[in-house]
Amino acid sequence: MLYEISEEQRIIIDTLRNFCEKMVKPVEEENDKEGRYPEDIVKEMAKLGFFGSAIPEKYGGNFVDYFTLALLSEEFARYSPSLATVMGASSLLFGNNLARNGTEKQKEKYLPIVATGEWMGCMGLTEPGAGSDAMSLSTTAKKVGDEYILNGTKTFISNAPVGDVALVYATLDKSLGPKGICTFIVESGFEGYSAGKKFDKMGLRSSPTGEIILEDCRVPKENLVGGEEGLGAKHMISGLDTERVGWGAMSLGLAQSAFDEALKYSLEREQFGGPIFNFQMVQKMIADMATEIEAARLLIYNAAAILDKGGNARLAASYAKLFSCDMCMRVAVDAVQIHGSYGYIKEFRVERMMRDAKIFSIGAGTSEVQRMIICHYLRK
Numbered sequence: 001m002l003y004e005i006s007e008e009q010r011i012i013i014d015t016l017r018n019f020c021e022k023m024v025k026p027v028e029e030e031n032d033k034e035g036r037y038p039e040d041i042v043k044e045m046a047k048l049g050f051f052g053s054a055i056p057e058k059y060g061g062n063f064v065d066y067f068t069l070a071l072l073s074e075e076f077a078r079y080s081p082s083l084a085t086v087m088g089a090s091s092l093l094f095g096n097n098l099a100r101n102g103t104e105k106q107k108e109k110y111l112p113i114v115a116t117g118e119w120m121g122c123m124g125l126t127e128p129g130a131g132s133d134a135m136s137l138s139t140t141a142k143k144v145g146d147e148y149i150l151n152g153t154k155t156f157i158s159n160a161p162v163g164d165v166a167l168v169y170a171t172l173d174k175s176l177g178p179k180g181i182c183t184f185i186v187e188s189g190f191e192g193y194s195a196g197k198k199f200d201k202m203g204l205r206s207s208p209t210g211e212i213i214l215e216d217c218r219v220p221k222e223n224l225v226g227g228e229e230g231l232g233a234k235h236m237i238s239g240l241d242t243e244r245v246g247w248g249a250m251s252l253g254l255a256q257s258a259f260d261e262a263l264k265y266s267l268e269r270e271q272f273g274g275p276i277f278n279f280q281m282v283q284k285m286i287a288d289m290a291t292e293i294e295a296a297r298l299l300i301y302n303a304a305a306i307l308d309k310g311g312n313a314r315l316a317a318s319y320a321k322l323f324s325c326d327m328c329m330r331v332a333v334d335a336v337q338i339h340g341s342y343g344y345i346k347e348f349r350v351e352r353m354m355r356d357a358k359i360f361s362i363g364a365g366t367s368e369v370q371r372m373i374i375c376h377y378l379r380k
Contacts, residue, residue, distance in 0.1 A: 046117025
């Protein structure tokens with residue numbers, strides 16, 4: 001085996017699993033149906049320290065390494081990819097990014113209140129006209145005295161409707177290209193900041209997603225991440241590497257859960273005098289699902305290991321994200337197929353899983369973008 005789960009990691013996973021069995025699994029389908037953000041569960045997540053999972057201990061978190069974070073994200077998504085997204089958007093996209101790129105004062109001010117779950121974090125990158133082409137963002141920042149004035153709209157932002165603080169990417173001068181991009185810490189209470197509409201989504205319906213609207217939003221110069229202009233593109237790219245590993249781990253957890261449901265059903269459901277598992281066509285689907293899940297697991301754990309060693313994980317993260325997220329959709333579709341007509345009704349969990357699965361090949365860089373990144377490296 002290329003990877004080994006330590007005793008400490010098993011304790012973390014067991015703690016999460018017990019929490020999910022008790023509090024998450026019994027209400028996940030109802031929360032999905034209502035599109036409900038479960039504040040009660042989120043508060044319990046905070047008490048158990050889940051929002052500090054990607055934030056260093058020095059700043060109130062309990063970050064161990066990216067491999068452990070991948071294990072945690074994978075296990076959480078087996079029960080609720082929605083809540084795994086809530087956790088990841090705050091702890092990883094905001095917290096981990098700031099921990100790697102912020103000044104000491106910025107870290108000391110914001111990371112402890114995000115690590116405890118007192119404040120919910122998010123990241124404002126995607127715009128109505130700049131999704132996959134992130135470098136063409138149109139949100140602007142203008143230095144005026146001791147402040148920056150931000151204008152623009154961010155969309156499809158996880159945690160935006162409930163967020164207290166966001167990392168926002170904006171450009172000082174479009175003519176400078178990537179060198180003109182900066183990262184800002186923007187509190188929801190700042191003048192000119194507002195959260196737009198909450199989206200009614202196909203899947204991940206317990207994870208609130210919406211807009212961040214900046215209208216002459218006044219941001220103190222002390223909230224320029226890293227204290228230096230022009231570093232935003234660097235922050236963005238490194239953040240996407242870690243996000244893709246986390247996103248891939250979540251898709252792996254969802255796929256594993258869909259597979260478990262399909263295997264269980266195939267062994268219990270009888271047709272023509274025996275379980276449908278005995279049918280060769282069903283066995284082909286089961287075997288292919290299991291093989292692809294294990295292959296995705298190796299790719300994700302490998303990318304996490306590269307991050308932990310401080311290496312360049314760009315290509316490995318794209319390999320992992322591309323394969324695992326596309327695999328997740330294939331597995332979810334086959335899980336529904338194995339259930340037959342029962343898989344198409346909301347009474348069975350695989351129906352929700354198939355809806356949840358679709359976003360993974362879109363978010364954190366589409367599968368098409370991952371192929372572009374991979375080919376960029378292969379061409380060198």
